[in-house]
Amino acid sequence: MDFQDTPELADFRQQVRTWLDANATRRTDNGHIGMEGEQANHEAKDWYKKKAEAGFACLTWPKEYGGAGLTSLHEVVWTQEVENFKTRDAQFIIGIGNCGPAILHFANEEAKRELLPRMASAEDVWCQLFSEPNAGSDVAGLRTRAELDGDNWKINGQKIWTSGAQYSDYGVVLTRTDPTISKYRGLTLFMIDMRQSGVEVRPIKQMDGGQHFNEVFFHDAIVPDSFRLGEIGGGWNGALTILMSERLAISGIQPTGFPQFLDLVTTLELNGKPIAEDPIVRDRLAAWYSQWAGLQSTNKRMLTAVAKGGIAGAEASLGKLVGAVMNQEIANFVCQILGPAGVIQDDTISPAHAHFQQTVLFSPGVRLAGGTDEVMRNIIAEQVLGLPQEPRADKGMAFQDIPTSSG
Amino acid sequence: MDFQDTPELADFRQQVRTWLDANATRRTDNGHIGMEGEQANHEAKDWYKKKAEAGFACLTWPKEYGGAGLTSLHEVVWTQEVENFKTRDAQFIIGIGNCGPAILHFANEEAKRELLPRMASAEDVWCQLFSEPNAGSDVAGLRTRAELDGDNWKINGQKIWTSGAQYSDYGVVLTRTDPTISKYRGLTLFMIDMRQSGVEVRPIKQMDGGQHFNEVFFHDAIVPDSFRLGEIGGGWNGALTILMSERLAISGIQPTGFPQFLDLVTTLELNGKPIAEDPIVRDRLAAWYSQWAGLQSTNKRMLTAVAKGGIAGAEASLGKLVGAVMNQEIANFVCQILGPAGVIQDDTISPAHAHFQQTVLFSPGVRLAGGTDEVMRNIIAEQVLGLPQEPRADKGMAFQDIPTSSG
């Protein structure tokens, strides 16, 4: 047990540091970089291209697909180093982190060689299209239909909660190809060209006023059979692979709110007294720090396991569950200690550029995105602890016969 | 809305106060009176007899059955007043509170006139026999058989968690009379003579070392058909009536640990400083007080509803749930603030005669007795909020075909 890099990783870290120093700007504060908007997107594309040219894109992918053929530990080193710089490194993480593995697993060699390098350098941007208005926690309850029409498939239906759909060139879409058999067996996965006319993207206005997610409508959108990922009816297994990758991708960037809280505690004075001296603040600080530190170290344990050839399991759900709840509770607590002005959301009045007020309003979405608290607990209970599933109301039924709200 | 007695109740309160002053000893401290043992039982029997002779026993029962024919509000007044005295008023509350209503509802006139007055004066002591080793939360999953044998029923099986079985003369027992039909329909309720040879009582040693509960074994115990309560196969409805009465009975005496905590906070100094000045203590004090006060006032609302002719509903589950959890958390918190000596359970060292250490060890049982936290939440969700039941694995099955651990 130690905190040291292996000589190889130490070498790599030095290489990364040197390159970043030459090609990016060091961060000076804890402030976050806005994630939205066209401008951000352009900046991110430039950055990804630069990374790819220097050989730092998609470090764990094989070189022939635009990656660097390195290990997850190299990726960790990259992540640790890049955090010290102002970059848009995380901009396309959902697309790359989710769609990449799906294509690596299921696409044919030609598609991989053509599409993956362009994904890695963000020449093409990708999105993932799973959730539907009536298929949230029950992802496999989706209704978007894909019907064979000659060599093509015709897609009709609606997706929701698609991050980045508005600037995506391609998507990976999970569809129902057979509603007459059980819901898990009637699903098929495709790549889809998002720029075609049968695809309509409408932003969703979130409760915090932001528009990070979209609805995507398919009206006779066309997908060639060569864009199919895996077998017809094999979509659910593919989707599980992707969802697992998603949780891993998210577990790295899962907001917990703790660093911002610590920063606030060490700097803020209220009524002429540092809040760091307030016993109630200290009590919560200790409780949240012990959780936050536990998450950091859990991540280290997971990476150690991966480095030793193991695979990361459903344990990532733990980070999602704990981090998302902490994030919300911290934000609310801070607004409470600020007194009557805690409700004010104003850059010039609210500490940390109103970060905590924004988080109060955004954090419910973090608890929902990528699976609710309840879904996380189910995954831990069933997949990690091996507890028995609940009796299933829809077990053995043809999809079309399963009771639904509208039916 | 007001805190005043009606003139009638004010009158009654005066009457009670006068009688108690003449017949009981005022309490001088917050200390509790030991609940166990033969001596306690004798004292309690004397006290109940005295009460009954003065017309203060079972205030809400009709006079012809040994009661006073008064309202629940009179009962509340009695409870409020008697709390100021050292009495064993609560000793037989489970027997009387649970079995009494069952007999009032389901027994024939003769049995009521014979049995109830003796119950009210504690000449006869009663216990309730529902739970079984394999039927806890799932009370209706019980296996104790009752088989008709001429004019008598023969009882075989095992009950568990029976309070006071060792000193009971009679019991109310829920049995299975038909295992070939659905579990809820095959149950029948009986009164049973606990002093007969086919009944064996064995105390259960609890995790805290106490022995408040018992196992009761029936080997061909005999019950005349005249002791049947309600119809054959109608036992479940009767049991529900009793369980509801139980929760109400418990809701009055449900320990919360709060008064003892408040007492401690106002009196204890640690390291030369009153703990009342410790901000962490004050924070928890405020949180628990607001819950405790909420329970007190919820009780008042329930009584107001009852006084206006309504019936108390499953809301009593709320008090059980909140009080039992608070009781455990308070006890643990106190042991933590006491420092390394918090683990010591010694009358001469631990404050409040080691009340909090005893409570750490006893409180898990309080959370379990009368229904687990989960059962309480189910009751609130289904019976109060009307949320749909879960799909039932045992629905429509004959009892004997339902999967069990041992089968």
Added chain:
Amino acid sequence: MNFEFSEEQLFIRDQARNFLSQECKLSVVRSVLDSDTSFDRKLWQKVVGLSWTAMAIPESYGGLGLGYLELCVIAEELGRSLAPIPFSSSVYLATEALKSWGNEEQKQNYLPKLAAGELIGTLALSEGLGAPTVAAQVHDGALSGTKLPVPDGDVANFAVVSALGDTGAVGLYLVDLEGTGVERETLSSMDPSRSQARVIFDGAPAQLLGGGVSSADELAQLLDRAAVLLAFEQIGGCQSAMDMGIAYTRERYAFGRPVASFQAIKHKFADMYVALELARSNAYYGACALSSDAPDLPLAAATARVSATDAYYMISKENIQAHGGMGFTWEFDCHLHYRRAQLLSGLIGTQIQWKEHLATRLLKAA
């Protein structure tokens, strides 16, 4: 003991509920939330028309002369409907301050107009982050300083303002917010359906309220009364948010059955119910103490406040979760309660401060 509102009070409540379900649909709340307006003037005028602003003002000053219990049932319904009007500022705070401490002339000047809704008042205590402190000063009848946040400070006609007087003692002053020496600005907040303002006083004419109200205890009494009334707004909001979640999860299916049939969801609602009922019971006790001006009002008010604030935060937050992704959209109404829960929890001091009040009062009583 009688722990329920009277028939007459329940009648007022039902009337209020019917009225608000017609006149204050959530679209009304949204129109304030979505726009630059700070409150719904039409709704305000209708509410004035129903004499709710006059309810607890003595008849001699143009009011109805009813008690606080009537105000409690109204408050519950305002909370349930998320009414976007400056009722709490004007009625629970400004009106009450005048009733308590105004001299005869001030009462004559203000109360009839407050009753008739011709004036909207508010109370200005805070001067930025943290617990309210007083740096604003009155010299020779002119007030200077900045108050922030002032609830409804951008729409109120006048404010009762805490400031240091010529002697250096804290007092409360009546200040015309539409007069000279006053600049005000609406602030962004987590709940734009109820406004908050920065008010800058620069030599604004200020009139001492009554003979001078200086003791912290006296001010605390005003806030205690408001705490009980706000607790009713909060429990009204709790009930509405919980009902919303129950209705939605009963209708929505997942895995072939209603979401509301899953034990984790059922237990979530059970926990909401528990929080709400405890808060409601504490609010009722607070109402009792308020209406009888009982000696334990300070403790009862803090208790009502603490549990209502906890309950509204928890219920409005978990209601979003019970809705799943749709609960996070602007389109769904869940966030309206979540925002209001934040607003109400800040209004007269936050949870941490009230918990400390509660502990202090409890230990004093014990």
Added chain:
Amino acid sequence: MNFEFSEEQLFIRDQARNFLSQECKLSVVRSVLDSDTSFDRKLWQKVVGLSWTAMAIPESYGGLGLGYLELCVIAEELGRSLAPIPFSSSVYLATEALKSWGNEEQKQNYLPKLAAGELIGTLALSEGLGAPTVAAQVHDGALSGTKLPVPDGDVANFAVVSALGDTGAVGLYLVDLEGTGVERETLSSMDPSRSQARVIFDGAPAQLLGGGVSSADELAQLLDRAAVLLAFEQIGGCQSAMDMGIAYTRERYAFGRPVASFQAIKHKFADMYVALELARSNAYYGACALSSDAPDLPLAAATARVSATDAYYMISKENIQAHGGMGFTWEFDCHLHYRRAQLLSGLIGTQIQWKEHLATRLLKAA
């Protein structure tokens, strides 16, 4: 970065687990719990035979010269098996105190005997309720005062005792508990499977440890190391209690299906798993810091301690609930962990004190 024990360390852990599953069945724990004995001497001697007491003592003093990581894996297994022996007192506290501060003569006198299990030591700090304070005094080499509770104080051969010296400064002293001027008494506690004592010193011969250990910081270092080791005992207990609950609820049926298939029960176990994994990860970090004597050991130790204490309390408590009524019986083993969780949480200062340490250290580092 490598965040796992080495093959050799894991081998030691597996050996320890196998040994304890044979030699320290819960019947062994119960025999101490149910009787007047304070520990299981037979088990202690076997543990000594395996050289666990010698593990982290340098070879020059008769030890094996292994590191703290080896001690961590042993601690986890001792916690898992609820071993009723004075290991933590003698090894984590007394031995460590001598290693840190003993002069050469003291080390030569004590360490070989501690390694060989011929002496059992303990550390005596507390003098009653509250955070430890020092009133005991040493005058002319004679100690007087009362220490309470002293873990394993009734069975230890000697104690390292905090006391005021002739100069009035706090120091640590070596005191023979079997010698003159010492009276000791076993105290009832929530976990009779590990003993606690009152030790009354009345002129007992006392020898200053090393050149004198007076600073609170030095003492804190000792407790920090013990905190990491105890965290491993706690997570071992957590795992065992959780496994117990999972096994039982999978087997037990209600409403025609395994209790473990109900969502409320599954989510309870998920929450236990979360608490345990966070605690385990923090303990691993603590082990890293301990073994490399890293500058963030104080923070890492407090973190490991706080989350392990939380986790063990929560898991041992909810394990009882998951068992239903049977979990409340003496016969079932659930209470053994619940009791041990209380004992371990008290040993070197309670949760409230460690949370305060954590906050102080974190803010110092930030």
